[in-house]
Amino acid sequence: MVATLAKRFGNLDIAEEGAAEAFAIAAEHWPADGVPPNPGAWITTTATRKAIDRIRRESTRDARHREAQLVYGTQPEPLGAIDDDRLRLIFTCCHPALAMDARVALTLRMVGGLNVAEIASAFLVQDTTMGARITRAKAKIAAAGIPYRLPAAEDLPRRVSGVLAVLFLIFNEGYLASSPDSAPVREELSAEAIRLARMLHQLLPDDGETTGMLGLMLLTDARRSARVSSDGELVPLAEQDRGQWDAVLIAEGHALVRERLASGVTPGRYQLLAAINAVHTDGDSPDWTQVVALYDQLVRLDGSPIVRLNRAIAVGERDGPEAALALTDALEPELRGYHAYHAARADLLRRVGRTAAARGAYDAAIILAGNSAEIAYLTRRRDEMRRD
Amino acid sequence: MQYLINVIDSRSNSGTAEEAVAIDAFNEKLRAGGHWVFAGGLADPTVSTVIDGRGEEPIFTDGPFVEAKEWAAGLWVIEAPDLDVALKLMAEGSKACNRRLEVRPLLPER
Structure with a gap:
């Protein structure tokens, strides 16, 4: 509803406050007076009236006249238009002219409906800081003329990929929280990211990368309860109890991956990541030849050092740790500040019996890691080697 | 806006001669649109x-108001319905003049 009002009034603040007032009135009157016959329409009508009242109060005479014309000139929207409004709102919140942290905050606030305090605690910043970030983003949308419009067809893939980057960031922060001060898994954030990805998938069912993103999130989230042990330690994929995985989410994720395969269209980044996770969750142990082949495809699309590191790890499973070590050596200059690089090296060095080097790599990984469950796992691994 | x-x-x-040619062509496109x-x-x-005319006598100071590693070497003022249109147009402008743009x-007229 905020989306519908935002489009009509061209202003996020007015839309939000109108909606909030309408819900407040409903909460006050419905318990005593009974729920009206069409509650949804009642809320929208009331919110619209409240928004118009606000504009009247706050506007100069000329602007008031203009706004009134705009408001009364608008015909009631047909039902399907609500979906369009929601999409418009998502694209506006994830606009490339906004900073990434502003896009994330605005999307959670305006599309996800989280309040400022919830978003602030999710990203471990003060309420006032987060409030200011959201206010600044909204002010930029209004002052810079960022439109509430669906992107042109030729811009759509790029703009969708911008939205997916925001959703993926929210999901990852929930899935592997980056601060040692927070819980290792933040269910509320990953759940919100999945909800938003489902919404986007419903609105853009033919967009392959959106389908891939939803599949990737579901296949990752399905393993959530097996990922952290009762002692608060991260459990690597190979050691997870597969019986704890969520079979319903895995089935749904596999179906999405199959749907993309059947389309015959060359997969993008998120579709490949979803396919890799589908292989990981298929049968009793993953088919590493297939995983490496998928990473080969991914490296061609995205040759970033992190993708090459993950490919090297898969090669290590297929051809043995020596082969993987040779590949990771080349990544050292780019990844020496990245904890997962040292964690992967530590595991490989341990497996080939280079104990001293492995210890050094565990130490480096522990210093750089932010996630408390990951630190606990790496520390135990290192200390077990000390005892050997 | x-x-x-x-x-x-x-x-x-x-600026180079090639850049000047590309900028002229881009400006033609701005006019046509x-x-x-x-x-x-x-x-x-x-x-x-720098001029400070706020006091009794105006004060003139040599040099820019802020020393910076980068500065504005030219400017456009364009008319566009929203930021998306402006960004799309000026991405071409950036290519034409071979520089980054801000x-x-x-502010709207009151």
């Missing part, structure tokens, strides 16, 4: 003068 576009540069008088308001190149910031909205 109107937008000011600053052409970002770090070298003095660095009804986006043209104004454009011009700027002299080097070292030749600018897009900044002008």
Whole structure:
């Protein structure tokens, strides 16, 4: 509803406050007076009236006249238009002219409906800081003329990929929280990211990368309860109890991956990541030849050092740790500040019996890691080697 | 809406003949699309003068108001319905003048 009002009034603040007032009135009157016959329409009508009242109060005479014309000139929207409004709102919140942290905050606030305090605690910043970030983003949308419009067809893939980057960031922060001060898994954030990805998938069912993103999130989230042990330690994929995985989410994720395969269209980044996770969750142990082949495809699309590191790890499973070590050596200059690089090296060095080097790599990984469950796992691994 | 576009540069008088040709072609496109308001190149910031006319006697100071590694070497003012249109147009403008650009909205007239 905020989306519908935002489009009509061209202003996020007015839309939000109108909606909030309408819900407040409903909460006050419905318990005593009974729920009206069409509650949804009642809320929208009331919110619209409240928004118009606000504009009247706050506007100069000329602007008031203009706004009134705009408001009364608008015909009631047909039902399907609500979906369009929601999409418009998502694209506006994830606009490339906004900073990434502003896009994330605005999307959670305006599309996800989280309040400022919830978003602030999710990203471990003060309420006032987060409030200011959201206010600044909204002010930029209004002052810079960022439109509430669906992107042109030729811009759509790029703009969708911008939205997916925001959703993926929210999901990852929930899935592997980056601060040692927070819980290792933040269910509320990953759940919100999945909800938003489902919404986007419903609105853009033919967009392959959106389908891939939803599949990737579901296949990752399905393993959530097996990922952290009762002692608060991260459990690597190979050691997870597969019986704890969520079979319903895995089935749904596999179906999405199959749907993309059947389309015959060359997969993008998120579709490949979803396919890799589908292989990981298929049968009793993953088919590493297939995983490496998928990473080969991914490296061609995205040759970033992190993708090459993950490919090297898969090669290590297929051809043995020596082969993987040779590949990771080349990544050292780019990844020496990245904890997962040292964690992967530590595991490989341990497996080939280079104990001293492995210890050094565990130490480096522990210093750089932010996630408390990951630190606990790496520390135990290192200390077990000390005892050997 | 109107937008000011600053052409970002770090070298003095660095424009080339090829760039000038590409900019002319781009400006033609702005005019044809009804986006043209104004454009011009700027002299080097070292030749600018700061004026403070707030006191009894105006004070003139040699040099730019802020020393920076990068500065505006030219500007456009364009007319566009929203930021998406402005960004799309000026991505082409950036290619034409072979420089990074800063897009900044002008405040609406009251």
